[in-house]
Amino acid sequence: MFEALARFAVRFRWLIVVAWVxxxxxAVxxxxxLSSVIQTNNAQFLSASAPSRQAADLAAPFQGASPAATAIIVASRTDGPLTAADDAAxxxxxxxxxxxxxxxxxxxxxTSADGQAHRALIVTVPNGPGNAPNARLVTAVRDTFAAASAPAGLTFxxxxxxxxxxxxxTASTQTGDNIRKFTLLFVIVLLFVVYRSLLAPLVTLIPPVLALLLAGPVIGQAGQAGLPVSPAIQQLLVxxxxxxxxxxxxxxxxxxxxxxxxxxxxxxALIAAMGRVGESITFSAITVIAALACLAAASFGLYRGLGPGLAIALAVMLLAALTLLPALLAIAGRALFWPTRPAAGQQSIGMWGRIAAGAIRRPIPVLVAGVLLFGGLTAGLNGFTTSGFTSSSPATASDSAAGSAVVAIHFPSPTSNGEILLFRFADPVWHNPDALQQAHQRLxxxxxxxxxxxxxxxxxTTITAADITRLYASLGPTGSLPPTPPAGITPSLYQTYRATAQFISPDGRTARFDAIPAAxxxxxxxxxDAIPTLRTTVADIATAVAATDSGVAGVDATAYDIYTTSTNDLARLIPIVLLVIAILLAVLLRSLIAPIYLIVTVGLSYLAALGFASIVFVHHGHSDGLNFIIPILLFIFAMALGEDYNILLMARVREEAHRYPLHEALTRAVARTGGTITAAGLILAGTFTVLAIAGNNTQAHQLGYTVAFAVVLDTFFVRTLLVPASAVLLGRYNWWPSTLSRTRTTDTPPTSPQHGPPSPPHARRARL
Incomplete structure (x- = not known):
């Protein structure tokens, strides 16, 4: 099938290139x-049944139907109390x-108690998927600051x-641009080193670049159709x-x-290569696509969108690899390798064949050393914990960061970084001040x-529940009161009553309290971790004051729900991903035995990489924990991308095993694919290292370095040493139950590794 596909690509090569362009x-x-549908608030990815989302619904009278669709205007003066002109502005x-x-x-x-800051809440309509409309709205609000003719010294x-x-x-978009530029530059440089050719690197890069340009809009269309799209897609896609x-x-x-x-x-040569490698490329891509698609079963929306989104991108990449790449190679011809000139009879086996031969001669010491190495790194998981559940903060130079600093200085700390405790009553609190007073005292x-x-x-400033009831009776709701107090009411009491608007809903039935956790x-x-206890406390107080409903919203409540949801998803999805990968490996290799040790060895590298990351970032880097997204993404990438190289190696081992004893087949396969796998591993690890260096947040740093380390482990240890050692110990049972497992030549010991070119076809037929 793949040879036929290659002949089609050779025949219609120019038409294929034009069609892709x-x-x-x-599509563009x-x-x-893609950037128009990205959602950067992790809370948006929780299901509607999450307790923090239900509490956010209770808080809707204060922050609208969506907390993410609210903003705060803050005006302040550092040289003294606000003036009448400031109030007017x-x-x-x-x-x-x-x-x-x-x-x-x-x-x-x-107004703040010190009289130096005003604050107002803006509630907007959520604009569906993505943040582009919100960015325009934020710009429009900030434009009103310049048009307000603010007095000197007043800042907005x-x-x-x-x-x-x-x-x-905005910061993420700039970072994404940097990642694209640096990744492309890194890959180009490394490809020139690997190929020692001028044209081959460019031809190799054209398909992934066009696939990247096409995948972004396709995922963007899926985002508009309801696929949750996070910033991680934008960075990982490149x-x-x-x-x-x-x-x-x-x-x-x-x-x-x-x-x-x-x-x-x-x-x-291109047609023959596609006939041999096309199946490996297809199964490699399908393995990663299937593993990522499994995330569609996740409860956490970030995973549910990230997996299918990246799977769509890899499906586009596979299509390009099977059509556009052969067409470009057919157009380039022998000029692809200039100034080198590959010719018949050239040697192509060297260092990797010798390394494989060494692992095959001493398989047990190699496996023991590998287990000790990986086991030592896995010990770093002692005390393992996760963090990063809330959305990344904007850069310190941003206007929103400056506004948050002003709020923290002039307003009570619980209102800026605390938990939101909510109580819903059957009657307005103005008519039931005792319930409000009791809730306050109990909290x-x-x-x-x-x-x-x-x-x-x-x-x-303190105000009693009785004062609130009295002032409501004489002044009415707080939302319509002017900044200037009427005669007969002290300015301090009046401003305090006006400030209750942020804690008592317009209908008076919902009361909000902002609390700093004691933990x-x-x-x-x-x-x-203290959120379950706080939720129990709030529920008990709600019962005591006869509230009809209650809840806890805020940063920690959202983080706790993300933690529990993501942890449950990890435990539930790992067996599914393993089963899918095992099935695909079994189909490709026609074996039920080989997939077992292939998955186990890659699983060891996953645990070792996770332990290494914990040692570097938590034990020595003093982070609160690894970003919560790393365990599941590392698992997907380590297992799926790791099996990429397993597929290339073992497909070649199976091909060679039809002609040579297993020992020699392993040596030849590692020798033939060692340079390819090493170059591929270095490029893949390098691209994730670029993500770590160019990323603008802890998540990108930790994820990039951790996946890069896992790829390096997989490339230089698993594929080169552990897999050949495991295969040689199993002998013919590698291929059970296929007919190859019953071929006697698979158990014949080698006399010496052969490092020359393969025998000609007539010699191979004679040997068989």
Whole structure:
């Protein structure tokens, strides 16, 4: 089949190239871009049944239907209290912001207790998948600051989830551009070194580059159709397609060169190479695609979108590898290798054959050494923990970061970095002040809470529930009150009452309290682990004060739900991925035995890489833990990409085993594929290293270095030493139950490794 596909590509080579270029151009113009559908808030990927999402629904009167669609305008003065002119400028900004499309409400949240800062909440309409519309809205709000004619010394900032997401998205886009440029540069340089040719690196790179340009809009279309798209896709897409696509090019070009050295003409060599390597490339890609597609069964939306999204990209890459790459190789011909000239009879076996022969002669010591090495690295998993559950913060130079700093200085700390405790009552709290007072007192003395801000101390100044009831009766709801107090009410009491708007819903039935957890700082592992206790405490208080519903929202509550969901997904998906990979390996190798040790050896490298990352980043790097996305993505990449090289090696071993004893077949297979696998592994590891270096957050650093280390382990130890040693110990049982397992020559010991070119066809027939 693959030879027929190669003949088709050779015959219609120019038409295939034109079709790919036209298809990519049409997709870029006609389909949505990938960046337009990216969602950067991890909380958006939780299911609606998650307790933090249900609590966010309770908090909707304060922050709209979606917490991510809210922003905070903060105006402050550092040289003293706000003036009347400052108040007027702040009012002008609020009026202008309310007229912006998709802004549903602007709520004045009052003045800080020190009188130096104003704060207002903007609630907007969620704009569906992606952050591009939100970025335009954030820019429009910030434009109102310049038009407000603010007095000298008054500064405006826009912060909150919406602004932070927009700023983070801008930083992520810039980082993505850097990753693309540096990855492409790295791959080009390494390909020139590997090929020692001017044209081969460019021909090898064209298919993955076009696949990358096509995959982005295709995933963007899927995102508009409902696929959750995270920033991780944008960064991993570049690394994965350039790395894997270059690997597929290496597999085919190196085999084509080998066939030329056997005496074939370039196009005949290409057809023969596709006949041998096409199946390996296809199964390699399908293995990774299938493993990634398994993530569609995840509960966590980030995984559920990341896996299928990258699977779509690799499917595009496979199509390019099987059509566009052979067409380009057919066009290039022998010029592909210039200035080198591969010719019939050239030697192509060297160092890797000798290394394989050594592992085959001493398989047990090699396996013992491998187990000790990997076991020592795996010991780093002692005390293993995860972190990074919340969205990455924007760069410190961003406007949202500056606004968050102002809020932290002038407003009570629980309102800026605490947990949100919510109580829903049957009647408005203005008519039931005792329930509000009791809830406040019980929370103040609750063990999981160290600091509390709520309706009775909204801006740091205390107000009683009775005062709230009295002022409501005389002044009405807080949302419509002007900044200036009426006669007969002290300014301090009036401003405190106005500030209760952020803690009592407009209908008066929902009360909000912001709390600092006693277990540790917000976002710490201790605070996250204390969420179940805090939820139990809030539920008990809700029962005591006759609230009809209650919940805990906020950073730690969301982090805890992400942790439990992602951990459950990891435990549930690992067996599924292993089963899928085992089935594919069994089909390719026609064996039920070989997949077992192939999976076990790659599994050892996975655990070793995870342990190594824990040693580097947690035990010595003093991180709170490895980013929660690393265990599952490392597993997918280590197992699926690791099996890529297993497939290339073992398919070649099986091919050689039909002609030579198993010992010699292993030596020849490692010798023939060693250079290819090494080059492919270095390129793939290098692309992930670029991700680690060019990435702008801890997640990218940890993921890039960890996957790169896993690929290096797999390339230089698993494929070169552990797999040949395991195979030689099993002998003919490698191929059970296929007919090859019953061939006597598979158990014949070698006299010496053969390092010359393969025997001519008539000699091979005679040997058989």
């Amino acid at each position: 036209a298809g990519v151009a049409g 113009v006609g389909l949505p871009s 702040f009012s002008r900004v609020l009026l202008a912001a309310a007229t912006i499309t998709d802004v549903t409400s602007v709520r004045d949240q009052g 900032h826009l912060t909150g989830p919406l602004a932070q997401t927009a700023d983070a998205d 690394v994965l397609l350039l790395g894997a696509g270059t690997d597929y090019g290496l597999f085919l070009v190196f085999r084509m060169r080998e066939e030329i050295r056997r005496g074939r003409q370039p196009r005949e 103040l003395t609750a063990a999981p809470v160290s600091a509390l801000t709520g309706p009775l101390n909204p801006n740091g 540790g700082p917000a976002g710490s592992r201790a605070a996250i």
